[in-house]
Amino acid sequence: MSGSKQFLCESLCEIKELQDLIINFHSKYYGQLLVKIVGTDTIPFFLLTNNGVHLSLIDPVQQFETKYFRIESIDRELCRVTVSLLRSFDFEGNDTTSIADVVRLERTSTIKTVELTSILAIQLLNPNLLKRKIIIEPKW
Template sequence: MKNKLSSERKSEHCLCEALYELKSFQDLLKDSQTKFYGHLLAKIIGTDTIPFFLITKTGDPLSLIDTDESFETNYFRIESIDREKCCTTISLLRPLDIEGNLSNSLCDVVRLEKTSTCKVVDLSCVCAIQPLDTELLTRKIIIEPKW
């Protein structure tokens, strides 16, 4: 039993460190500025966010609800990390399909929009992190007519 408890704490610590690293990369995008080119890195990438989803210990994506705007999402942006308590504050990203409708199906989501809704997540219920392509935040959807 002691080994199982120890391995769970080690796993939580690894997740906490992985999210801390993700936050560091995201901060680099947002805060790096050069004398002559300003925020060139964020301009090249096109965003200051690295989207991701979290996998729970049951193997399902973590899903959170924005009660103000009435949508559910599996997609997040890291806002802060508490390495001592091994919890994180994340903001919810609104998942949209090609027609601009809400969709949580990984196959249907073509764009993510930032929201101001934040939630605190205890990482003891999480077993994996999956970063996503930043293009999901910058993609412009153009639908051309058939004729």
């Protein structure tokens, strides 16, 4: 495995460990305190391919395309990651693939495997995107 792919694997493992810590940390007196503090159990990210574009995957059941993911597991030996797709919405609550228009991400149950040999970089996103509620108030 090349040095850059080793770095990607280690980086994704660290993200997975942080997610697991948030989910599995239980305080004797305060329960799932970290989930309460952070407000979500997901660290969202997107992947940049060797071609310099964002990796985009399609959910064939719910029929949406996304560039946003949550790590579910990683296979260091085979250098591949299993992700769940995060559905992206714009201000009006419509699906969007435009990074500039995303105001909310929603976790889905769709799982995909990605070979890291085609990935150049990882970009973490603000976890607040998973907590936002879109409220459209009438103008009048």
